[in-house]
Amino acid sequence: MPTISQQACEVKVDGAWQAATFAEARSRYMMAQKRCPACQGQIIIAGIYSGAGSLKLQHRRSHTGCPLKPETYTGTPTPHPQALI
Ligand SMILES: [Zn+2]
Incomplete structure (x- = not known):
């Protein structure tokens, strides 16, 4: 399993991207706007917040370079074709 920032994403606050946990992103x-910390593609946070890991x-x-x-990663990291900047 990947270990890079699995519990974190990036959110745009006052025009600048900053790191946030999934729980912060949801609340x-x-x-x-939220983006993937690895490929910078737009993301949503799915699931029900009832504790860490949910x-x-x-x-x-979807993007095969993330x-x-x-499940879809090809083994070579590439930026998302519709990356948010
Ligand atoms: Zn990604």
Whole structure:
């Protein structure tokens, strides 16, 4: 399993990206844009918050170059084709 920031994503606050946990992204930053910390593609946080580990990152559009998505990862990390900047 990948270990890179699995419990964290990035949220856009006042025009700048900053790290946030999934729980923070779902509560404090609910309305903010969110992106994957590995490929910078747009994500949503799925799941029900009832403790650590119950939330997970989902890409809006799947991307084979993202190491945080082992099911589709090709082995070579590449930026998301629709990366948020
Ligand atoms: Zn990604």
